[in-house]
Amino acid sequence: MSEPVIPGRTGLISLGAADTLWAGLTAGSAVPTASAACNCPPAHARVGYVLLGGRVVETMEANDGQWSVPECEVRRAAAELNTVEMDRQDLVRIGPFRGATQQEFNEGTLLRWRQRIMWELRELGDPERAAGREGGRLAHLAGIDWRRxxxxxTGDRAARTWWLPRAVVRVLDAAEHTEAQWLQAARTCQASAAVTEPSFRHQQARAAGSRQTTSPDCPTVPLRPYDGELEGRLYSVLSRKPGTSRRVAGWACAVCRTAPAAVLDHCHEHGYVRAPVCHSCNTQERPDHLYSTDIRVAGHYTRLFDTHAADWLRHWHRCPGCRARTTLPLPHLAAWTAHTACRSLRPTHSAPRGRKPCGVLRVSWTGSQNTPRSCLLTVAVDFCPSGEHRVLAQVSYREAAEQFRTWLAETAPAVAAAAGPDRLDDLPTRFRPVVADTSSEGSALF
Structure with a gap:
């Protein structure tokens, strides 16, 4: 493939050529991409950059008004996106959420991509119409064709919800974070230049003559790993402090350690902050509530309690209350009881390729998580083909906690060794109530 090169500017290609190059390089990507990633809104060359995947690609303008981008940066962005593996069954809810505020956004940037998607879907009133809309100004996000x-x-009361694959959510979160860091660096550099050497910069720009760019020369600030800086802090106190969200955005997610953190995950039972995490990890560990005391034991619990159990157990035990009592918050303990402790009780039925587990597991409990020791957990099977096996077991909280301690010692010995009643002295006698996160239901932290 040959791309038009800007005369006299080695390595720069026009926006049209960049669109063709991007589409060609990502044709085999698991993530569908747009054919007009650099020219179609919300990409806007005049702001100094375009977003391709999780990478910022700077734009430059020549004297003739033609905009261009570095070819190597387009290729790097495409190579990064091609490495993303996407499971179309592993979905994250992106909206709508009860109580979510309608926020304005700058048409020239990708910031708050969730609000952008919600805005378009609500404006059209029908996602099918959104998918068929041509020439729309939100045809893509960071070069990704999210509509596809x-x-x-559709849930109860015909309420619609919208979902995207987790891998795509992580890419868009990374793009949003990268853009925010780029813009902050741009403002810092512009302010510094205005104070220290405005006339020199102006003369230098005029002398260059060949091109003009608004992109900053300052490097973006790398994410710093979370090292337990918030351990033992109460969410009800920390959430009220100004600047907390800005501080959280500077950390890498404490679970996956790759994506930028976006929220503070905390324990609702004891009120302690666990760690800053990204949206993807936060939604992955959240219990699948059918009702306030009822959980459907979905497929993501296989990851939480089987394939990546040690990492998630270590994360949950960042709460001093859970660590001291060697347990989990009630909804997590209930899900563990149904998924792990009662696995042998789940019936199977004949299938074309052998036998498969019956129906869908569900666990409910009586009482409240404010007094979990009085709760009784009931494990049942929904949607049984023969209409049988409604209730598999009823387990008291005390019995479930004892089974969990035994399993924890075998599954994650290091996590179990760090727990125990000897740490109870550090816990307050009465926990402060957790302040509910009312910004949106989707960002409610559990």
Missing amino acids: ILVER
Whole structure:
């Protein structure tokens, strides 16, 4: 493939050539991409950059008004996106959420991509119409054609919800973070230049003559790993402090350690902050509530309690209350009881390729998580083909906690060794109530 090169500017290609190059290089990517990633809104060359995947690609303007981008940066962005593996069944809800505020956004940037998607879907009133809309100003986000992978679900009372694959959510979160860091560096550099050497900069720009750019020369600030700086802090106190969200955005997610953190995960039972995490990890560990005391034991619990159990157990035990009592918050303990402790009780039925587990597991409990020791957990099977096996077991909280301690010692010995009643002295006698996160239901932290 040959791309038009800007005369006299080695390595720069026009926006049209960049669109062709991007589409060609990502044709085999698991993540669907847009054919006009650099020219179609929200990409806007005049702001100094375009977003391709999780990378910022700077734009430059020549004297003739033609905009261009570095070819090597387009290739790097495409190579990064091609490495993303996407599971179309592993979905994250992106909206709508009860109580979410309608926020304005700058048409020239990608910031708050969730609000952008919600804005378009609500404006059209029908996701199918959104998918068929031509020439729309939100045809893509960071070069990703999100409409082709958007999933709509209809729940109780015909309420619609919208979902995207987790891998795509992580890419868009990374793009949003990278853009925010780039813009902050741009403002810092511009302010510094205005104070220290405005006339020199102006003369230098005029002398260059060949091109003009608004991109900053300052490097973006790398994410710093979380090292337990918030351990033992109460969410009800920390959430009220100004600047907390800005501080959280500077950390890498404490679970996956790759994506930028976006929220503070905390324990609702004891009120302690666990760690800053990204949106993807925060939604992955959240219990699948059917009702306030009822959980459907979905497929993501296999990851939480089987394939990546040690990492998640270590994360949950960042709460001093859970660590001291060698347990989990009630909803997590209930899900563990149904998924792990009662696994042998789940019936199977004949299938074309052998036998498969019956129906869908569900666990409910009586009482409140404020007094979990009085709760009784009931494990049942929904949607049994023969209409049988409604209730598999009823387990008291005390018995479930004892089974969990035994399993924890075998599954994650290091986590179990750090727990125990000897740490109870550090816990307050009465926990402060957790302040509910009312910004949106989707960002409610559990």
